[in-house]
Amino acid sequence: MANFAVQSDSCNFPAPTVIDRYTLPEMGEIWTDTAKLKTWLQVEIAVCEAQAELGYIPAAAVEEIKAKANFDPKRVLEIEAEVRHDLIAFLTNVNEYVGDAGRYIHLGLTSSDVVDTALALQLVNSADILLERLEDLSQAIRYQAQKHRNTVMVGRSHGIHAEPITFGFKLAGWLAEVCRNRERLVRVRSSIAVGKISGAVGTYANINPQIEAISCQNLGLKPDTASTQVISRDRHAEYVQTLALIAASIERFAVEIRNLQRTDVLEVEEYFSKGQKGSSAMPHKRNPIRSERLTGLARIVRGHTVAALENIALWHERDISHSSVERIILPESSTLTHFMLVEITELVKNLLVYPENMKRNMNVYGGVIFSQRVLLALVEKGMSREEAYSIVQSCAHEAWNQSSGSFHDLIAKDVRVTAHLTAQEIENCFDPQYQLRHLDQVYQRLGI
Numbered sequence: 106m107a108n109f110a111v112q113s114d115s116c117n118f119p120a121p122t123v124i125d126r127y128t129l130p131e132m133g134e135i136w137t138d139t140a141k142l143k144t145w146l147q148v149e150i151a152v153c154e155a156q157a158e159l160g161y162i163p164a165a166a167v168e169e170i171k172a173k174a175n176f177d178p179k180r181v182l183e184i185e186a187e188v189r190h191d192l193i194a195f196l197t198n199v200n201e202y203v204g205d206a207g208r209y210i211h212l213g214l215t216s217s218d219v220v221d222t223a224l225a226l227q228l229v230n231s232a233d234i235l236l237e238r239l240e241d242l243s244q245a246i247r248y249q250a251q252k253h254r255n256t257v258m259v260g261r262s263h264g265i266h267a268e269p270i271t272f273g274f275k276l277a278g279w280l281a282e283v284c285r286n287r288e289r290l291v292r293v294r295s296s297i298a299v300g301k302i303s304g305a306v307g308t309y310a311n312i313n314p315q316i317e318a319i320s321c322q323n324l325g326l327k328p329d330t331a332s333t334q335v336i337s338r339d340r341h342a343e344y345v346q347t348l349a350l351i352a353a354s355i356e357r358f359a360v361e362i363r364n365l366q367r368t369d370v371l372e373v374e375e376y377f378s379k380g381q382k383g384s385s386a387m388p389h390k391r392n393p394i395r396s397e398r399l400t401g402l403a404r405i406v407r408g409h410t411v412a413a414l415e416n417i418a419l420w421h422e423r424d425i426s427h428s429s430v431e432r433i434i435l436p437e438s439s440t441l442t443h444f445m446l447v448e449i450t451e452l453v454k455n456l457l458v459y460p461e462n463m464k465r466n467m468n469v470y471g472g473v474i475f476s477q478r479v480l481l482a483l484v485e486k487g488m489s490r491e492e493a494y495s496i497v498q499s500c501a502h503e504a505w506n507q508s509s510g511s512f513h514d515l516i517a518k519d520v521r522v523t524a525h526l527t528a529q530e531i532e533n534c535f536d537p538q539y540q541l542r543h544l545d546q547v548y549q550r551l552g553i
Contacts, residue, residue, distance in 0.1 A: 132443035132444075133440050135231055136227065136231075136436035136439065136440065141223065142176050142181065144226050145220070145223050148222045148223045149174075149210050149219060151323050152214065152302055153167045154323065155320045156209070159315060161212070161316075162209040166206040167209070169203070170203055170206050170209065173202050173204065173206070174199055175199070175202040176195060176198045180198045181198045193216075196211055212312075215304055215334060217335045217423065218301055218304065221301050222301055222302065222321070224431075225298060225299055225300055225336070227435075228297045228298075229297065229325070229326075232290055232294040235290060235348075236294070238443060238446035238447060239290065241447075242449060243280060243284065243287070245450045245453045246279050246280045246453055247280055249273070249456065250280055251273065252273070253271065253276065254273035254274075256460050256463065257269055257270075257467065257541070258270060258460075258463035258466070264364075266469065266474050267474065268474050268475075268477065269467065269474060269541060270541070272460075274541075274544050277548060280551055281551060282357075284551075286347075286351045286354055290347055293343050293344050296340050296344075297343075297344050299321075299327050299329040299330075299336060300317070300321040300327070300328060301317070301332040301336050302316055302317035302328075306333060306334045306422040307333045333421075333423055334423035335423045335427075338427055339417050341427075341431065342410070342414050342416065342417055345409050345434060345435070346414075348438045349406050349407045349438075352445055355399050355403060355446070355449045356400050356403035359395075359396035359399040360400060362375065362456070363393045366396075370462075371462050372463045373456055373459065374456075374457040374459070375391075375452060375457070376457060395452050398448070399445055402441050402444070403445070405437070406442055409437065413430075415430075416431065470504045470506075471510060471512040472511075473504055475512070476512070478534040478535070478539065479497050480493050482531075482534050483522065483526065488525060497516070500512055500515040513531075516531060
């Protein structure tokens, strides 16, 4: 029996754009202390502008505030060391720059009006960057899925050889998952793009709701439907859970690459650059270090979902038990997910694929992966399923784990089989194209 052909696709599908992480907008910049204070000031000024628009404060004062408002992060920390309140320290420092007009800043507000609305801006900006990186990843996978559309390999279940697939089909499943993650992130971006300018306990006692509406609109946000003194933390938990799902998908891809790179499989491999070393002791090693790194980082992002869920249950209209947690989990989840997306995109784009090894592995034990085709062919000829299963299983197990074992040869010589199937019909059972004949439908659904 001839080896099963492995076809290569010579399509001129455009290669993905090379990602240079050093020219990307840095996710980490969104989450610095200085960036946070800038966002606080952005919210305070937006509220002042809304106040002036409705005639509550002089327009000239707002212009003066906008011209003079500034802060010194070190000075803010100095003041905070005394007052033990970060927003008061910030406002005190801003007023040192603004002077008399500063009395119009923060009128009718509570700290969470500023902090939560500013946090929404940080989360929206983070989501926008992550959406760009998801698009980069989808393009890299799309390219490889098309390139290997007809690269035949063995499919596995329980880690055991099952039936033929193509490597492109495997990647198509990855692409579909990335698309779902993008849809989730678009939805959660909308959910977190809410502000709150409603005062202590959220009753608008000292602030006109129109101030909130105007401020949020100018900031690109929507007013929260019904806030307390804070924006409810189910929104933030949903954001973290969405990032955890993205990280879990990346982990799935990374674990698959690690399994396919094992020495006894070696169907794909991470790109190994010139001068790279795999082991301090064993010079031959080429380890899947990036995939392993991604697997580990996914555990951290996934772990943050627990803390995010626990942040939802605050006392009454608010407490600040969530605040210390969010200072860790929101920046870390965002920055880690961003890093993981850049890493997996580069990994997929530069992935080494070995079709000949795929062909070799598929031919192990003389095509035992075609056992179902032989079973069904015998049943179609009138043999009972029980008898056909027994014959096919016996031949498959005889070939299994024998260096010279050949399922194909055993089937071709079995008189119980040849009494029902011609030589050509037996050969047809070992044609992988039969199992692949409907895969174009998957590609059509994905638009590739």
